[in-house]
Amino acid sequence: MIRALRYSDPVVRALEDELQQEYIERYGGQDNSPVSPDEFGPPEGLFLVGFVGNEPVATGGFRRHADGVAEIKRMYVAHDHRGGGHARRLLAELETRAAAAGYQRIVLETGDRQPEAITLYASSGYSPADPFGYHAEEELSRFFTKDISLTATA
Template identity: 50%
Template sequence: MDLRVVAYDDPDAVKLIDGVQQEYVVRYGEMDITPVEPSEFAPPLGLFLVGYLDDVPVACGGWRVRGDDEAELKRMYVVDAARGKGFARAVLAELERTAFAAGRTRLVLESGLKQPEALALYRSAGYADIPKFGVYRDDPLSVCMGKVLEDMSGDLRAG
C-alpha cells in the first residue's frame, strides 16, 4: 500500500470518509456528528493520509491538533475488500510517526463498542482507555483511548 498525504477534502479522501460515515450508519444508526473542518487536517495543524493499492484508494486516517501537545485521530477506515491485510495498522503507525514528528506527545481517539475491530487494533497498538471527551462523552457506546507517542528508537518523547 502506498500512503500519500492529501487534503481532507481531496476527492479520494471524501470517497473514503463517506465510506466510514456509512459504516457508522450501519453500526450506530447515524453518521458521526463530531465537528470537523478540513483545514484542521492541513499541516501544521494536522495531517490526512490515503492509502492506495494499485492506485485505488483503500484506506484513510488523519490527526488534528488537540490542546498543547495532543493530537486526535479521526476517520480511520479501510474498505471492505482490503480489510485483514494490515492496512489499518500501517495507517495508524504513519499517523503516530507524523504526529510525533510534528511535536505531539500523545494521540487520543474516540471509537465505540460497536467497532470491536477498531478497539482491538488500538489496544494492540498500545492505546488505553482515557476519560471520555467530545460530543459522545455521555454516550454509553463511546470509548475514548490515548497513547503516549514514542520515537522510532522506542524512547519516550520528553514532555
C-alpha cells in the same frame, strides 16, 4: 503506499462517504461530530490515505486536540481490503507523523460496535482514556490514549 491528501480531496470524500455509511449500518446514523478540513492541514494536522496500487483503501488523520496532544479521526479501511494490515500501517504512520509534528500523546474515540477498531488500538499500545469531546457523554463511545513521545526517535 501512504500519501498525504487534503481532507477535501475527492478521494478522501469518497472514502468518507463509505465510512459514514458504515456508521449508519452500525449505529443507525452518521457521525456528526464537528470536523473542519482545515484541522487536518499542516503543521498541526494531517490526513493520510493508504493505497493498493492506484486504489485508495484506507484513511485516517490527526488534528490538534490540546498542547502536545493530537486526536486521530476518521480511521477507515474499505470492506474489500480489511484484514490486510492497512489500518495498522496507517495508524503507525499517523503516530510517526504526529510525533514529528511535535505531539507527545495521541487520543482517539471509537464506538463499542467497532470491535475490530478496539482490538487494533489495544494491540497497538493504546490504553483507555477519560471521555472527551463531542461523544464524551455517549454510552457507546470508547476513548483511548497513547504516549508517542518516543516514536519520533525510535
